[in-house]
Amino acid sequence: MLSRIWQDFLTIVREEMGSRVIETWLKAVSLHQWDQDKNTIYVQAPNVFVKDWIQGKYADVFRIHLSRLFNVEGDLKVVFLSPSEKKDLITPAVLATSKNTQSARITSNGLMAASIKQVTRLNPEYTFDTFVVGSNNSLAYAAATAISEEQGGYYNPLFIYGCSGLGKTHLLHAIGNATQQRDPQAVVMYQTTDRFVNEFITAIRFNKVHLFQQKYRKLDLLLIDDIQFISNKEQTQEAFFHIFNALYEKRKQIVFSSDLFPRHINGLEERLRSRLEGGLVVDIHKPALETKIAILKKKAALHNETLSDALAEYIAVRVVSNVRELEGLLVRILAFSSLTRQPVSLELARKVLAQTPSVKAEEKIDFERITSSVCKFYSYKLSDLRSESRVKDIALVRQVAMYLMKKMTDKSLSEIGVYLGRKNHSTVIHAFDRVQDFMEKDSELRAIVEKIESEISR
Secondary structure (H helix, E strand, O other): HHHHHHHHHHHHHHHHHHHHHHHHOOOOOOEEEEOOOOOEEEEEEHHHHHHHHHHHHHHHHHHHHHHOOOOOOOEEEEEEEEEHHHOOOOOOOHHHOOOOHHHOEEOOOEEEEOOOOOOOOOOOOOOOOOOOOOOOOOHHHHHHHHHHHHHOOOOOOOEEEOOOOHHHHHHHHHHHHHHHOOOOOOOOOEEEEHHHHHHHHHHHHHOOOOHHHHHHHOOOOOOOHHHHOOOOOOOHHHHHHHHHHHHOOOOOOOEEEOOOOHHHHOOHHHHHHHHHOOOEEEEEEOOHHHHHHHEEEEEEOOOOOOOOHHHHHHHHOOOOOOHHHHHHHHHHHHHHHHHHHOOOOHHHHHHHHOOOOOOOOOOOOOHHHHHHHHHHHHHOHHHHOOOOOHHHHHHHHHHHHHHHHHHHHOOOHHHHHOOOOOOHHHHHHHHHHHHHHHHHHHHHHHHHHHHHHHHOOO
């Protein structure tokens, strides 16, 4: 039973914090003992270093999620053990097996069979204070802070989209944490879409759909991560549609994150798609070098370390776009420094990153590079693309340029529009959709666009 609960816990952590936390810190950790009478769980670490690290950085994560998984009503105490401390415990690791409690214990996906218990699942480390703001995410940050102060208004729902690992999940947790700090009585729920789907399936299985619906309709703030994974799940979409409507009508705030713009999520009912687009839609794109350096310095400071400019830049240029990977490299360097008792330095970073084959240097693809390749292929000038001409050929070439700029750079829709002489981002969205549709129907155009993209990437 302990093993099954531990796997449920790892699944939750992987969804919320990424697989790197699992691989770096939790892979060799296990649940050693559960003392129900004392509401205490003992967690076994492989060595003192890992014990101290997870106790210092992830204690709240263990407490919050294991409380739910063990169905603890009061405060759960989590005790972290090193190998030398394990021998002091003589009580065998057992779970309560009484008839009064066993029937209400969790099922394999972490939900209670008798009822579906509400938990916030917020990560206390993800706050606005720990979020680094740059040109790539400033609009999303501004919208997130605004709705944490006043919810259910003009920015409802808020839809944040962008590639994986850029901070969308961080912002969702930050909204939830700020809301609860402002109003401790607010009923807040952070939920991944996968977990929402699994929870709904379990509710059907145990004939508890009414409890499932009641739970979500009582929320003041619903934060849904990776909503694109609800695609092609018709019954779940139906249930979520009614939950959305119930919350929206009561002016309760709803926030979504996604890797895709709502219009680009396939397998989505049109009525639900219109709900997702009905509020404010903002994007997060790849951070500039300066922002990555700022992120590294801020994360290092949280670990009581100071990075020099040269060291921070050395790490930053090794990661093209993913902030999560960037933080992973920093953790690896800090861990190596602590284990080997060497100071954090540029020399140490070179040694550690030399053993990281996935690390690669920054590749610069900008607007000029893309429009130069497009104009060269089609024998047009940049001034033609920026002109007001609506000639069919020029319009198509302009749209191809917008498509590639949206796909291959970290710039926002507005920046693309401004660069090509357009006034708003809706023109870029239309261009992206049109080229994408044409490529699906016209193999010749698809081959041309792929050829230009290949040239740009060289």
